[in-house]
Amino acid sequence: MSGPEDRSLELSGPALRDLIEAASKRILAHIESLPRQPAADTAGGTELARSLETPLPEAGRPAEELLELLFARVIPKSFNTAGPGYLAYIPGGGLPQSAVADLVSGATNRYVGVFAAAPGLAAIEANVVRWFCGMVGLPPDAGGILTSGGSLSNFSALLAARREKLPEDFLSGTLYASDQAHHSIAKAAMLAGFPERQVRSVESDERFRIRPEALERAIARDRADGLRPFFLVGNAGTTNTGAVDDLTVLAGIARRERLWFHVDAAYGGFFVLTERGRRSLAGIELADSIALDPHKGLFLPYGTGSLLVRDVEALKRAHALSGEYMPAMQEDPDFPDFNLLSPELSRGWRGLRVWLPVAMHGIAPFRANLEEKLDLASWAAEELSKIPGVEILAEPQLSIVAFRAVRPNLSEEGLSAWNRRLLARVNARARVHLTGTMLRDRFAIRICVLSFRTHRDRMELALEDIREAIAESELYQR
Numbered sequence: 001m002s003g004p005e006d007r008s009l010e011l012s013g014p015a016l017r018d019l020i021e022a023a024s025k026r027i028l029a030h031i032e033s034l035p036r037q038p039a040a041d042t043a044g045g046t047e048l049a050r051s052l053e054t055p056l057p058e059a060g061r062p063a064e065e066l067l068e069l070l071f072a073r074v075i076p077k078s079f080n081t082a083g084p085g086y087l088a089y090i091p092g093g094g095l096p097q098s099a100v101a102d103l104v105s106g107a108t109n110r111y112v113g114v115f116a117a118a119p120g121l122a123a124i125e126a127n128v129v130r131w132f133c134g135m136v137g138l139p140p141d142a143g144g145i146l147t148s149g150g151s152l153s154n155f156s157a158l159l160a161a162r163r164e165k166l167p168e169d170f171l172s173g174t175l176y177a178s179d180q181a182h183h184s185i186a187k188a189a190m191l192a193g194f195p196e197r198q199v200r201s202v203e204s205d206e207r208f209r210i211r212p213e214a215l216e217r218a219i220a221r222d223r224a225d226g227l228r229p230f231f232l233v234g235n236a237g238t239t240n241t242g243a244v245d246d247l248t249v250l251a252g253i254a255r256r257e258r259l260w261f262h263v264d265a266a267y268g269g270f271f272v273l274t275e276r277g278r279r280s281l282a283g284i285e286l287a288d289s290i291a292l293d294p295h296k297g298l299f300l301p302y303g304t305g306s307l308l309v310r311d312v313e314a315l316k317r318a319h320a321l322s323g324e325y326m327p328a329m330q331e332d333p334d335f336p337d338f339n340l341l342s343p344e345l346s347r348g349w350r351g352l353r354v355w356l357p358v359a360m361h362g363i364a365p366f367r368a369n370l371e372e373k374l375d376l377a378s379w380a381a382e383e384l385s386k387i388p389g390v391e392i393l394a395e396p397q398l399s400i401v402a403f404r405a406v407r408p409n410l411s412e413e414g415l416s417a418w419n420r421r422l423l424a425r426v427n428a429r430a431r432v433h434l435t436g437t438m439l440r441d442r443f444a445i446r447i448c449v450l451s452f453r454t455h456r457d458r459m460e461l462a463l464e465d466i467r468e469a470i471a472e473s474e475l476y477q478r
């Protein structure tokens with residue numbers, strides 16, 4: 001028989017305080033050193049990963065030893081996604097204020113899936129959703145949910161559209177997005193049970209925005225073939241280049257064709273807080289649903305997306321189901337039961353990780369940061385265009401610029417291979433971390449400026465490293 005001491009998981013007050021203090025000491029040192037840490041360091045990562053495979057421990061180890069393992073060995077071997085030099089994929093930064101919110105919500109462990117279980121907490125989260133609806137110009141009775149990220153937001157939007165627009169036998173439904181749409185749209189279609197062949201990848205123009213004529217032709221063709229067009233996605237900032245589709249025109253087509261109009265604003269949506277962004281994203285307010293990711297444009301740590309829906313009842317019809325063991329639900333639309341609006345039942349209190357930083361700082365510094373990112377991307381594009389032999393493949397529409405180096409005697413294939421090497425050379429310096437993509441069969445290097453920690457000084461280092469990588473590479477060629 002085991003004694004009570006063997007069951008003890010509750011830390012004494014002082015022991016818990018020591019644990020929190022030990023973790024905060026490490027966190028503070030880590031954050032303070034972020035600008036000096038390499039922009040990425042995964043050398044030896046596989047060996048590290050192998051060394052971490054251990055049998056289930058029967059007995060514990062001191063917390064200090066575990067924190068040392070994490071902060072000295074595990075965390076450093078990664079992309080420094082929280083650092084100022086992270087200009088890859090879509091950064092965000094990861095406001096530590098949200099990490100403190102996570103500590104509070106984890107330690108209090110309240111249940112927000114059902115309003116009645118924690119009315120104040122659910123109200124705070126519902127209020128965050130209302131802030132977001134207001135930002136994008138949806139009407140006051142719009143609503144939605146906080147999700148784990150853009151992929152889940154796109155998925156739930158598609159489920160709502162499917163439920164509203166198609167009968168239960170939905171396999172002949174067709175979906176439309178540009179050839180630049182994020183792959184989470186096609187994945188959502190796959191998860192929702194649509195055959196891959198029903199997802200139309202519509203041609204985009206020279207600035208990577210959907211061609212409305214091509215879209216209309218595709219819809220007409222599908223109708224003539226007896227298919228049922230029902231879902232149109234507009235991009236409000238593509239992952240490749242930050243391209244923004246003409247959302248007003250798309251909304252018009254969706255209305256005429258009776259399609260559900262979803263806007264994937266996972267990356268670009270929060271730029272509506274700025275004057276320039278508002279102009280670029282005009283028409284977003286006409287959407288039936290919008291995916292908007294706080295873990296991108298509001299600089300939160302990974303794990304928070306949002307889905308905003310004009311007719312929140314449609315979202316509910318697609319997701320609401322309950323069980324006899326559930327507490328009584330209520331009907332007040334101001335205070336929803338989140339589990340009825342999403343595939344999730346139990347989940348963390350996502351609202352607090354958005355609410356705390358915004359309530360602490362107000363929205364003004366977020367807006368100012370987004371303004372700065374727009375400026376930095378324009379500045380980078382201008383500086384890149386001054387480098388001889390650099391071709392801008394996508395001027396920034398928001399905060400992404402895509403480019404490549406060109407040389408007259410190289411084939412397309414040769415150029416792509418050379419640019420891949422240039423990218424590797426820039427990244428090897430580890431002052432910034434960039435990623436590449438394919439733009440119409442051409443390999444492009446892209447810079448995405450979105451972290452709240454990225455400022456002009458780091459962008460100057462980025463430009464310096466790009467210039468030098470090209471110059472060194474020219475030298476090798478001679």
Ligand SMILES: Cc1ncc(COP(=O)(O)O)c(C=O)c1O
Pocket residue numbers: 090148149150151152182184237238239264265266267268293305
């Ligand atoms: C435009 C766009 N949509 C959707 C997603 C998917 O978001 P998440 O990674 O949060 O699932 C991304 C991710 O970068 C994105 O850029």
